[in-house]
Amino acid sequence: MAPRGPCRVRRRTSGYDVVMPIDVVNAGVLRVAFERHGPDGGWPVVLSHGFPYDPRSYDEVVGPLVEAGADVVVPYLRGYGPTRFRDAATPRSGQQAALAHDLLALIEALGLERPVVAGYDWGGRAACLVAALWPERVGGLVTVAGYNVQDIAGFSAPQPPEVERRLWYQYYLHGERGRAGLAEHRAAFARLLWSEWSPTWAFTDRQFEASAASFDNPDFVDVVVHSYRHRYGLVDGDPAYAATERLIAAQPRIEVPTVVLDPTEATLSSPRTTAEHERHFGRIVVHRRVDAGHNVPQEAPRDVAAAVLELGRPGR
Template sequence: MAAAKESGRLRAGVLDVALERSGRRGGPPVILLHGFPYDARAYDGVAELLAAEGADVVVPYLRGYGGTRFAEAATVRSGQQAALAHDLAELIDALGLDSPLVAGYDWGGRAACVVAALWPRRVCGLVTANGYNVQDIAGSSAPRRPELERRLWYQYYLHGERGAHGLATYRSDYARLLWREWSPTWDFSDATFAATTPSFDNPDFVDVVVHSYRHRFGLVAGDPAYQPTEDALARQPPITVPTLVLDGAYDTVQPQRKRDEHEPHFPALVDHRVLDTGHNMPQEAPAEFARAITDLWAAL
């Protein structure tokens, strides 16, 4: 019988991680990683389905979200990709999990991709929304076509202090606008959105988010502790673990791509699927997202 969902905190690396755990301890382990600007609520439906199948399901709050806190005041409030990846690797260790499957989208997908790329023995498989989420920081200064640049307004807004102050003042309004823009066919309710907004009240939310969207463009330095990892990521390493890639048919921030566009990054690509969703795939289509995980397990 699956255990009821439990909420708790766990010291992992530089963080005291707030997390939710459900399912059967000793079952197939899976870590589900949310994106920006979302939180663990994005996986409520997915976690319930996987727990019912006997999986050991862990859903953490990323740094800067919900109840997750930095253990030390002096730690850099970094949102860079290497920091997210180390958070995930250290959480796997702290939980004592043996090669979990990792799944994520947006920031969470980035953490999962980086761990799978650099430390493939740490995980058994990867489900990643939007494919290869490893940032090419060296190439970030190259302009794109105007219709693509327009999609990134929310990132450019945070490059200046006006935007940082705007995020601090209007964080829920900012998030709601992105939910609507990125998932134009998802008719989420006020109650659904309100269930996530407390996560944005985390005292480190603004600093971590602003740092993330500046660092990825080379506008600010990263945490020196993660520089070796960033150096490794600059080589854009392939992801060699068994992987299932998801795209959203109506995702306006990361438009869907064809399988052959994903394949060069994933030598062990098991499948590519397009879901009838926008950007927030697990919350918009929990059954399909959960099925991707169980199908990947079956293929391992």
């Protein structure tokens, strides 16, 4: 197991200074920055954030897991915070296969033995794909909104107008005006999405600002733009992930023990029945609806912590 690294001071949204354990590790094509909490030798958990958020989403999830003996790793995804590409020549891809390989490489680099992987949005996509493609490497999955795997072939079909309207930000990023707009107004862009996607979450300026610094990463714009173009087949992916993308195109079922959390107030997704989720998951342990918007870990942290504990608590 990798040793704990140096610490730095971060100001959390509750308004007091705490020391956050920040470390970095070479994992695949990245030098991944991550925060780690809990005892050496604890049962492992990896919590992955989405777009446009960062590890602050999990601040209130970590405590109950550490109290239950978990070794909790919360990484900054590619393009966020202190995470950097190791080689300037590596494509700044945001495709789903890249996110999956990033998570797998982190698990391997830290020597984590079959961790519970949890995530939402981009982080949920990475967690679902690692569970689907390399099930022997994970002990369980917590996924917000279910099967977070893109069906790129199916994206070519237009959606009903009310659905297309919600995806304005994706179409905006298909053009160079959108790229320039994101580069110039990345914080304002993210804040608007927070408000639209979680209409019942009264987040504070302090909460937003605690995450907004992560969007200043020099690769943020390139990674985000590539993500929202690749999923529509508008740009090529990184050739290094071509074989994995072919596997993903088959929409593989996930057979590891899974907890599905369906947010009831999110504008980008609607809750589904357990039977609908079972099309993609072979071992649903719990399917629960959560009164939250898109950023479920930050809006309903107790529900997310409880979901992880359903899968990972020793002696269960």
